[in-house]
Amino acid sequence: DQQVKQNSPSLSVQExxxxxxxxxYTNSMFDYFLWYKKYPAxxxxxxxxxxxIKDKNxxxxxxxxxxxxxxxxxxxxxxxxxxxxxxxxxxxxSGSNYQLIWGAGxxxxxxx
Amino acid sequence: xxxxxxxxxxxITETGRQVTLACHQTWNHNNxxxxxxxxxxxxxxxxxxxxxxxxxxxxxxxxxxxSRSNTEDLPLTLExxxxxxxxxxxxxxxxxxxxxxxxxxxxxxxxxxL
Numbered sequence: 001d002q003q004v005k006q007n008s009p010s011l012s013v014q015e016x017x018x019x020x021x022x023x024x025y026t027n028s029m030f031d032y033f034l035w036y037k038k039y040p041a042x043x044x045x046x047x048x049x050x051x052x053i054k055d056k057n058x059x060x061x062x063x064x065x066x067x068x069x070x071x072x073x074x075x076x077x078x079x080x081x082x083x084x085x086x087x088x089x090x091x092x093x094s095g096s097n098y099q100l101i102w103g104a105g106x107x108x109x110x111x112x
Numbered sequence: 113x114x115x116x117x118x119x120x121x122x123x124i125t126e127t128g129r130q131v132t133l134a135c136h137q138t139w140n141h142n143n144x145x146x147x148x149x150x151x152x153x154x155x156x157x158x159x160x161x162x163x164x165x166x167x168x169x170x171x172x173x174x175x176x177x178x179s180r181s182n183t184e185d186l187p188l189t190l191e192x193x194x195x196x197x198x199x200x201x202x203x204x205x206x207x208x209x210x211x212x213x214x215x216x217x218x219x220x221x222x223x224x225x226l
Contacts, residue, residue: 004154043116043202043217044155089154099170100215102154 003027004092006103014111019077021106023090026071030092030101035064035075038087038105047088048075077108085110114139118203118218126226131190133221135203143206144186145215146170146178148199155202161186193225 005024013019023033031052036044050057050064050073057064063076077084090103116137125131137144142163147155157170159178167178175197177189190197200222204215 006154041219043204043219045217046214091154099157099160100155102156104152104154 002104003030004090004101004103006088006090006106008106009104010107010109012109012111013080015082016079019075019080019084019108019110021075021077021088021090021108023073023075023103024071025073025092027092027094027101028071029094029096031095032093033064033066033073034091034093034100035062036089036091038089044089080108080110082110082112084108116203116205116216116218118201118221120221121219122222122224124224124226125193127193127195129193131193131223133188133190133201133203133223135186135188135218136184137203137205137216137218138184139205139207139216140183141205141207141216142183143208144180145204145206146176146186146188147202147204148172148197149202149220150199158188158201159186190223195225197223198225199223 003026034049035047037047038044048059048062050066066073087105087107089105091100119134145160146158149155156172158176161167161180200220202220203218206213206215
């Protein structure tokens with residue numbers, strides 16, 4: 001039973017346009033959410049995070065939105081650049097066990 | 113520069129053999145983690161450690177063990193390798209207890225069990 005779901009295995013976006021990656025979760029105890037980015041043959045690297053007390057967090061071209069009532073978060077990348085082509089993982093943690101629960105990832109392809 | 117390294121990067125072994133994957137970090141982080149990544153599952157936690165001589169089981173710990181004798185290293189041992197343990201293994205470290213702080217990942221070890 002996957003508690004964190006990324007239902008789109010892949011996404012293709014034109015360079016310069018907005019990329020929107022989605023993530024749904026089922027556990028209402030999650031209180032912190034993170035996005036990691038992964039290139040082939042490398043480990044994941046932290047991108048951006050958001051606490052459950054907020055509904056938006058922005059860092060440069062990256063913005064994460066959290067809709068607690070829908071148990072849904074999204075990562076917006078504007079404008080999309082070729083270097084953004086990677087696999088993006090959504091992850092969540094709860095204060096009860098402090099362990100990261102990961103989604104299966106979405107492969108983002110930025111077309112020139 | 114501080115870093116986290118894993119060795120070997122690729123390993124092929126046979127069913128039933130004992131295998132040890134190395135993880136070494138120079139961040140001086142107290143916390144270290146082992147994950148496996150399989151298609152369709154994202155990353156799943158195998159074992160983790162919050163300091164020297166501390167080890168804890170994660171979500172998928174069966175068939176794996178770890179030991180922490182110093183701050184820098186957390187080797188992962190597969191006691192008797194099984195084909196179901198074919199996967200990509202990632203080691204990570206972080207400064208503080210839990211996952212609220214950023215975890216820094218190694219490059220991964222691709223393990224194939226024949």
